[in-house]
Amino acid sequence: MSKVYINNHPLVQHKISILRNKTTGTNEFRSLVGEIAMLMGYEALNDLPTEEVEVETPLETCMTEMISGRKMAIVPILRAGLGMVDGILNLVPASKVGHIGLYRDETTHTPVEYYCKLPSPIEERIIVVTDPMLATGGSAIDAISQIKKHGGKKIKFMCIIAAPEGLKALEEAHPDIQIYVGHLDRQLNSDAYICPGLGDAGDRIFGTK
Numbered sequence: 001m002s003k004v005y006i007n008n009h010p011l012v013q014h015k016i017s018i019l020r021n022k023t024t025g026t027n028e029f030r031s032l033v034g035e036i037a038m039l040m041g042y043e044a045l046n047d048l049p050t051e052e053v054e055v056e057t058p059l060e061t062c063m064t065e066m067i068s069g070r071k072m073a074i075v076p077i078l079r080a081g082l083g084m085v086d087g088i089l090n091l092v093p094a095s096k097v098g099h100i101g102l103y104r105d106e107t108t109h110t111p112v113e114y115y116c117k118l119p120s121p122i123e124e125r126i127i128v129v130t131d132p133m134l135a136t137g138g139s140a141i142d143a144i145s146q147i148k149k150h151g152g153k154k155i156k157f158m159c160i161i162a163a164p165e166g167l168k169a170l171e172e173a174h175p176d177i178q179i180y181v182g183h184l185d186r187q188l189n190s191d192a193y194i195c196p197g198l199g200d201a202g203d204r205i206f207g208t209k
């Protein structure tokens with residue numbers, strides 16, 4: 001099964017609580033999504049490979065660690081996943097950014113793909129797929145299948161809030177990935193919204209509706 005990491009850091013939980021509040025405005029919401037992505041990224045990237053390099057300090061020459069070889073790719077699922085990109089780029093500015101466009105059919109709740117552009121080559125990269133809300137899991141499952149079709153192998157999925165139903169579906173569909181969850185919520189409602197959730201993440205990040 002996939003490795004699932006449920007975050008329990010007080011800073012992340014505090015910021016998620018502010019996101020949930022329906023009176024939190026677009027600017028604050030967008031900033032918080034970026035901050036949470038950065039805090040979660042710090043944990044999710046704790047296995048990045050490093051190598052020893054020689055550095056001359058003002059005092060002497062020493063061997064010291066730096067991130068090595070394998071390059072990273074961040075792949076937001078459009079559109080809400082975009083809100084998490086800058087937070088992770090702050091940590092690893094050399095990352096390439098791919099995009100996968102999926103929208104949810106409002107009646108069937110299934111994902112429909114309309115765009116896929118990934119950095120090439122993708123095979124050797126550590127790939128961080130972002131979507132703030134893991135609801136039914138349909139979009140994440142589909143996006144990760146696309147990435148695998150293009151040759152992606154080392155995949156991490158990062159979401160701010162997950163529903164148990166979506167988490168289970170994603171684990172079953174892609175048992176080889178690592179899944180990072182900011183908070184595991186109670187359930188989906190009949191419209192496939194996460195409860196208690198925070199509403200439509202894309203609308204709240206971009207101020208649409």
Ligand code: URA
Nearest residue numbers: 135193194199200201
């Ligand atoms: N997408 C969202 O933005 N919110 C939900 O609750 C479910 C899916």
